[in-house]
Amino acid sequence: MIECKNLSKVFNQFTAVDDLSFVANKGEVLGFLGPNGAGKSTTMKMITGFLQPTSGEIKVCGIDLFSDPIAVKNKIGYLPEGAPSYDEMKVCDFLIFIAQMRGIPKEMIATKVDEVIERINLNKVYYQRIETLSKGYKRRVGLAQAIIHNPEVLVMDEPTDGLDPNQKHDVRELITSMAKEKTIIISTHILEEVHAVCDRAIIIANGKIVADNTPAELENMSKYHNAVTFDATIDFSLLEEIKAMGCVRDVEYDAKRKKTTVFPAQSIYIFDEISGFLKKHKISVTRLSMEAGRLDEVFRNVTLDDVKEVA
Amino acid sequence: MSAKMAIIKRELQGYFSTPIAYVFIVIFLMLSGVFAFYLGGLYERGQADLSPFFNFHPWLYLFLVPAVSMRMWSEERRSGNIELLMTLPVKQSDLVLGKFLSAWIFVAIALFLTFPIWISINYLGEPDNGLIFASYLGSLLLAGAFLAIGSCISVASKNQVIAFILTAVICFLFLLAGLPMVLDFFNAWLPQFLVDTIASMSFLTHYISINKGVLDLGDMLYFLMVISVWLYATSLVLDMKKAD
Numbered sequence: 112m113i114e115c116k117n118l119s120k121v122f123n124q125f126t127a128v129d130d131l132s133f134v135a136n137k138g139e140v141l142g143f144l145g146p147n148g149a150g151k152s153t154t155m156k157m158i159t160g161f162l163q164p165t166s167g168e169i170k171v172c173g174i175d176l177f178s179d180p181i182a183v184k185n186k187i188g189y190l191p192e193g194a195p196s197y198d199e200m201k202v203c204d205f206l207i208f209i210a211q212m213r214g215i216p217k218e219m220i221a222t223k224v225d226e227v228i229e230r231i232n233l234n235k236v237y238y239q240r241i242e243t244l245s246k247g248y249k250r251r252v253g254l255a256q257a258i259i260h261n262p263e264v265l266v267m268d269e270p271t272d273g274l275d276p277n278q279k280h281d282v283r284e285l286i287t288s289m290a291k292e293k294t295i296i297i298s299t300h301i302l303e304e305v306h307a308v309c310d311r312a313i314i315i316a317n318g319k320i321v322a323d324n325t326p327a328e329l330e331n332m333s334k335y336h337n338a339v340t341f342d343a344t345i346d347f348s349l350l351e352e353i354k355a356m357g358c359v360r361d362v363e364y365d366a367k368r369k370k371t372t373v374f375p376a377q378s379i380y381i382f383d384e385i386s387g388f389l390k391k392h393k394i395s396v397t398r399l400s401m402e403a404g405r406l407d408e409v410f411r412n413v414t415l416d417d418v419k420e421v422a
Numbered sequence: 423m424s425a426k427m428a429i430i431k432r433e434l435q436g437y438f439s440t441p442i443a444y445v446f447i448v449i450f451l452m453l454s455g456v457f458a459f460y461l462g463g464l465y466e467r468g469q470a471d472l473s474p475f476f477n478f479h480p481w482l483y484l485f486l487v488p489a490v491s492m493r494m495w496s497e498e499r500r501s502g503n504i505e506l507l508m509t510l511p512v513k514q515s516d517l518v519l520g521k522f523l524s525a526w527i528f529v530a531i532a533l534f535l536t537f538p539i540w541i542s543i544n545y546l547g548e549p550d551n552g553l554i555f556a557s558y559l560g561s562l563l564l565a566g567a568f569l570a571i572g573s574c575i576s577v578a579s580k581n582q583v584i585a586f587i588l589t590a591v592i593c594f595l596f597l598l599a600g601l602p603m604v605l606d607f608f609n610a611w612l613p614q615f616l617v618d619t620i621a622s623m624s625f626l627t628h629y630i631s632i633n634k635g636v637l638d639l640g641d642m643l644y645f646l647m648v649i650s651v652w653l654y655a656t657s658l659v660l661d662m663k664k665a666d
Contacts, residue, residue, distance in 0.1 A: 122665070156505070156665075159509040160508075160509055161505050161508050161509050161664070161665075162664075162665055163661075181511045181512075181513070182511075184509060184510060184511035184512075185511040187509070189505075189506075189509045191502060191505040191506055191509075192502070193502055195501055195502035195503045195505065195506055196503070196506070197432070197436070197503065198501070199436060199439045199440060200432075200435075200436075200439075204435070208428060208432050209510070211425070211427075211428035212425050212428050212429070212510045212511075212512055213510060213511060214425065214511065256506070
């Protein structure tokens with residue numbers, strides 16, 4: 112469990128993190144979302160004890176970070192941004208080094224390293240120097256060092272950044288498989304990832320929390336939530352008729368792709384009404400679907416709000 | 423294995439897995455030999471001692487030690503590894519000390535490899551081996567002081583070239599603090615007791631006094647103190663600079 116209370120970080124008058132408070136519970140994957148420079152990484156660096164907050168409190172598994180940093184660092188596995196490691200070392204030597212630094216007893220080190228190699232699938236590159244590895248493997252080495260001591264808390268800064276779709280899938284699967292018995296925080300600016308792995312998402316903009324919801328709740332905030340889309344050749348007069356329906360707020364028509372999107376009033380469920388209407392007028396539809404909502408639109412809305420206000 | 427030992431071992435492997443270690447050792451051995459025999463006239467003097475050999479060590483260290491120390495921290499900061507190191511459950515003092523000790527051990531290995539010159543002089547005559555031992559100790563302490571300065575500069579700069587040059591300049595000032603070229607600069611505007619203090623900080627004065635065989639506790643303590651102060655400074659600068 113991670114508790115942050117009124118966390119702030121100021122770098123020479125620039126406020127990177129501004130009065131952040133949140134709790135991440137065991138068994139939860141918490142996603143930090145936000146534009147670049149929003150303060151995601153800075154927050155993670157403070158939780159892992161790399162940076163000293165300007166003010167505020169951090170507790171990890173009930174231990175106060177400032178009164179016992181070593182105990183807290185023992186509980187955390189951390190994958191820094193870009194997954195740094197010692198290029199000139201071999202994968203096995205690097206993992207053994209981390210295990211020694213983490214104070215794993217000598218007789219356990221070989222077992223722990225083997226376990227983690229197996230789990231992250233690093234067998235093939237066991238004796239390779241890290242500088243010769245591909246980006247995907249380097250990232251996996253970073254992940255391996257973060258979980259070698261089976262930490263209760265896992266903090267990962269953009270774990271899938273720069274990976275190809277297969278590698279992304281692997282990393283996400285790994286995160287999901289560990290989610291039950293750990294507290295996990297990941298940061299990302301890839302919105303699909305929120306759906307794929309997170310139970311909860313905190314959107315940060317300019318150092319402040321602007322949204323703290325489950326991914327489904329975030330989608331509910333979208334104007335596309337419960338919107339109905341269909342592909343069909345349709346007269347403008349009929350579109351006007353749809354627009355005039357009580358349950359409809361607005362209609363958008365993409366003439367090029369013959370795609371119509373109907374937005375409901377107050378995000379209510381209008382799928383039956385629209386499909387009934389299309390049937391009644393005998394319009395042949397090639398596709399008819401309801402949207403859950405678009406995260407990217409919500410993301411843009413909540414993170415650009417401040418900018419709009421100023422402008 | 424304690425964390426400090428793990429760092430020392432990793433750092434030493436780091437030195438030897440790059441050409442730095444071999445370049446350093448070869449150049450150090452060649453130059454120390456060349457200086458001792460050609461400039462110092464070790465053989466022609468006809469005296470069974472190694473002072474021509476040890477006299478040139480400060481000048482060798484002046485440009486070789488910064489080459490070892492420059493990447494100690496700046497490389498970690500550049501590569502982002504510093505974030506990894508400092509989020510491990512290890513005390514900061516262990517990191518600073520571990521890195522310094524591994525560099526010191528490395529220089530000690532290079533120094534140890536000069537033993538053929540000691541065998542030669544014992545073959546040629548009957549030198550005072552106690553004195554030679556003291557001189558080796560003095561040389562090692564001087565290298566340690568340079569390395570501690572280098573450690574602090576390396577943590578302050580991400581750029582290795584800047585770290586190298588600054589370390590060499592600061593070591594040079596400390597080395598020559600007792601000579602007129604440095605003291606004259608301060609004489610004009612500092613009270614006498616401060617000028618004396620600066621003069622007493624000269625590495626060269628302390629080094630020469632150890633080399634003469636006067637194994638004074640004060641001289642050795644002086645170097646150990648210099649090392650502690652600069653390592654403490656390293657720790658402070660690390661706190662300030664690690665984030666940027």
